[in-house]
Amino acid sequence: MRCAVIAIGDELVTGTVVDENSAWISDRLLAIGVPTTLHMTVGDDQGGIVDAFRICGERAGVVVVTGGLGPTEDDLTRDAFCRFACTETVENEQALEHIRALFKAIGREMTDNNKKQAMIPEGATLIPNPLGTAPGFTMEVEGAAYYFLPGVPRECHAMMEQSVLGAVASRGERAVFRSLLFRTFGMTESQLDQELKELALPAGVRLGYRAVFPEIHLKLIARAEDDNQAGRALSEAGDLVRSRVGDAIYSEDGRRMEQVVLDVLKEKGMRLTVAESCTGGLITKRLTDVPGSSQALDRGFVSYSNPAKTEMLGVPKEGIEAHGAVSEQTALAMARGAVERAGADLAVAVTGIAGPTGGTADKPVGTVFIALADAGGEWCGRFNFLRADRTFVRELTAQAALEIVRRRLLGLGQYSR
């Protein structure tokens, strides 16, 4: 059994609004063992809507449709489906009662166009809407079951959970899908592929790649007859992936890099501080995104100018003059100053040229120094993030700094890109 999802609305197809319903619906359907193979988005145009019904019904046994059920002129979904299914709308007493009750509850008068929402195609079954006036409905046409839901995300979600998932599940023929997500950093997509493409994965397991800059996520999806079989296949496949690219994997449970770093710090009872130049607060911002981060991070220094580096962190003025603000010496002095002034156990410092201007022949845009200082000593690496884009350089620098901290804390080998 396969599924198709249709989203209806001019605002979606012309790009004013991003359709998030279709991905959400597909994700929920996969969780009950029904994979989605097609999404279509069409505007408020009866011909286009009917066309989408036909295309999807020919390709999938289940078609979920969102949008176009409201009370206004541009809500055409009902009429288009009647044309497609050769039927007519009829007033549904249960739906009308529900709309009346809702209007009564908010003390407003019900208008005539609200009554239109109680009309559903003859032969269809009502899908109640616990959160709004527009009911949904379901009907089978030529072997495919169509489910109609409002486009308002919270109503659509509630009706999927309450009515549609159960109805789809009872149509039978479902496989079991289980998945495992590896978050990686430090290898490119093609390097990962080089290592992984000849893996003999167990039957029913597929490996997918997704670039989520600056990371690559690997997802194993196992399809099997039952949970046990899927779990075994996934576990075996996971071992194979780890044996090849384990060093690049920093999380297997969905945790982000900043969360992983904070968890290790808390486990070790250590406190980190951050001194930032080119990233301008991004590293500290990422760490403080995590609830409870104050246990392991109590301050950060954004020292953008040379005087700021000297005054906030005690970086010697002469050192900056001799070696430049973007240098190993300055990065190390920033890290030493930060760890000392914050009374922390470990400091990470970054200084670099994020661009678009400021590059030189020696130190082009994308040149970054990342330094660590702790009781055990200090370390500095030079990186060349040679792409033109300021955001790219800043995000890659922040990610590399966190990875360098993670590797230091876990006693892993040095990070080198």
Next chain:
Amino acid sequence: MRCAVIAIGDELVTGTVVDENSAWISDRLLAIGVPTTLHMTVGDDQGGIVDAFRICGERAGVVVVTGGLGPTEDDLTRDAFCRFACTETVENEQALEHIRALFKAIGREMTDNNKKQAMIPEGATLIPNPLGTAPGFTMEVEGAAYYFLPGVPRECHAMMEQSVLGAVASRGERAVFRSLLFRTFGMTESQLDQELKELALPAGVRLGYRAVFPEIHLKLIARAEDDNQAGRALSEAGDLVRSRVGDAIYSEDGRRMEQVVLDVLKEKGMRLTVAESCTGGLITKRLTDVPGSSQALDRGFVSYSNPAKTEMLGVPKEGIEAHGAVSEQTALAMARGAVERAGADLAVAVTGIAGPTGGTADKPVGTVFIALADAGGEWCGRFNFLRADRTFVRELTAQAALEIVRRRLLGLGQYSR
């Protein structure tokens, strides 16, 4: 001339990732007068991909395709298109040269599967990728022009802007669409709608809303016979919108809040500094996102703990003990300390409870104090961003802090939410 957009990838169709490329592409095409009427999303399956090419080519003169151009096994777009267009891939010398140069620049070895990216269908024209290894290509099949781009958003966007929009525009038969984007902050969508819903907009002009947390963007789209007519209608509609909700509009030219703030600072030759507690670097990060921000911002203080507030900013320990870290007194002392220690013209300081824990009956999660200090004096406001979500509180706090700075610099009335 109409357009269809196809997105390819298992992660999209199964709902792991929301496809944002298709909406972005449609929005940009509409801006040059080419409306999109259909989006399709299919998985990494050659049959499904070919099917989508056929369906879209039969319905639109322009088909833009994203995804599946990478170097890995599940990147099937090229081969599927060859099957559809009855052609074969050939090595493209220009693409290969570009990939070689990129690998050389970052000092990495080029793998064999990277070479695969230099293969494009025979008869197709290369679309250069200024930001990555995967080139795009374009080819006409049975009267429809297909444009292939990588799924990585920044690469896809750059190639649309640099190559595809011009190529589509030169295909002719376009209506004139012109649009005007108002970025607003401080009014809810329903407050804006209340003010704007009865506006008598000129013929051919539509007003759309889009919530881009924590802002609402208003978009006027004028469709007309020619540029002059569209310009006049848009100008008239813009005046109407400004007359109703002008106070909430902070930008009409696409500039973000941080850019607007920096532009005013530079114009006045002033320097800002930032002292952050609950936002943990987010405000400074946003300001330093903007190229050239160092002219107007030379440092920032992330003082997360009480000792950090005292040591970095000179906030009296006794004051924190008496009033709490989240208080008007502490916020004002942070701002005073920051403006003095940074030698800046203006400081903004924030302290608050971002959650999920740390709230009290007096100061629930979402309680935030934002203070300003400059030569003219000092000011502090208390805000209640009463929602459960940490990200929500932090982003709203950062946005409000920037808006407060903007209003102070421009001598506008005080911000109050």
